[in-house]
């Protein structure tokens with residue numbers, strides 16, 4: 001019995017069903033792969049930008065715990081101009097959001113002449129879903145975090161973060 005005979009013996013409904021399953025098996029992992037790939041490309045792009053403005057980017061567990069006793073996903077230390085990206089974010093799928101968040105803090109540091117974080121005065125209102133993330137902070141720190149969370153959830157977050165770095169960090173790097 002050859003393939004032609006087998007196919008002839010199957011009715012159209014069965015054929016369609018087989019076609020559907022095969023399509024799902026082939027396409028679904030590819031879809032996941034391209035999403036991951038795009039995220040890695042965007043991560044690398046922003047990492048390179050940060051490095052070009054004098055920051056060190058370490059894909060290591062951050063050396064400090066947050067106030068809940070947990071190692072954060074990302075951390076930027078002002079005095080050493082070092083960004084830590086917790087490797088767990090690559091498994092969790094939020095590597096891009098994490099580096100964008102830290103890139104916004106880096107731009108805030110550039111505005112503050114690399115000594116303290118200063119507000120970028122974003123003209124975007126923090127979306128409601130971001131409120132729980134920064135409302136736990138107080139005073140000025142709350143506003144600093146609000147900017148980082150607001151940018152990281154924008155559809156064009158990469159572009160915004162890159163523009164901020166280009167606008168605020170380039171002069172610092174050349175001195």
Ligand SMILES: [Zn+2]
Pocket residue numbers: 101105145148
């Ligand atoms: Zn933050």
